[in-house]
Amino acid sequence: MEGLHNPRTRDYVGGALMFLLGMAATVRGTSYGIGNLADMGPGFTPAAIGVILAVTGIAIAFAGQSAGAAASRTSGDAAPQWRGWICIVLGIALFIVCAAYIGLLPATFAIVFVSALGDQRNTVKNAFWLAIAVCVVCVIVFWWGLKIQLPLVHWG
Numbered sequence: 251m252e253g254l255h256n257p258r259t260r261d262y263v264g265g266a267l268m269f270l271l272g273m274a275a276t277v278r279g280t281s282y283g284i285g286n287l288a289d290m291g292p293g294f295t296p297a298a299i300g301v302i303l304a305v306t307g308i309a310i311a312f313a314g315q316s317a318g319a320a321a322s323r324t325s326g327d328a329a330p331q332w333r334g335w336i337c338i339v340l341g342i343a344l345f346i347v348c349a350a351y352i353g354l355l356p357a358t359f360a361i362v363f364v365s366a367l368g369d370q371r372n373t374v375k376n377a378f379w380l381a382i383a384v385c386v387v388c389v390i391v392f393w394w395g396l397k398i399q400l401p402l403v404h405w406g
Contacts, residue, residue: 261314268307275300337368353403358388 275296282293341364348357362384366377392398 258314262311265307265309265311265314268310269304270307272300272302272304272307275303331368333370334368338365341365341368349400352405354388354393354398354400355385355402358385 277300279293279296279298279300282296283291284294284297285291341361344364345357345361348360359381363377363381366372366380367374372380389402393400393402
């Protein structure tokens with residue numbers, strides 16, 4: 251028995267976990283009141299993200315059934331990608347600290363820049379320009395469009 255080293259088993263387990271987490275977020279989000287697209291309630295975003303996560307989990311589980319998906323993967327003997335893990339966790343931590351103390355723009359830049367460096371194919375220059383582009387989108391969507399109450403830049 252190969253257990254979780256089998257790529258198909260990992261797809262089933264990963265898909266099931268994503269589905270369960272998505273359903274939990276959806277159920278919890280609906281308890282806050284969803285509203286509608288014109289007047290979104292506080293539960294709209296968690297419910298919507300929960301549905302997307304659940305559908306993605308189903309898609310991952312079904313992808314495990316296709317013979318092509320299992321054949322295209324390695325046997326599970328590959329070493330963990332520590333650089334990616336460390337950069338993503340560090341990026342999230344930096345986002346939390348930067349958002350609390352210096353604002354949305356530095357927090358967004360930090361999470362994207364540091365997380366992008368987790369991909370060994372990315373260069374510092376590519377990560378920088380990706381972070382700048384995401385900051386522009388962040389300002390347009392979250393600060394200007396959705397009126398998020400987090401200041402763009404502040405000291406304190």
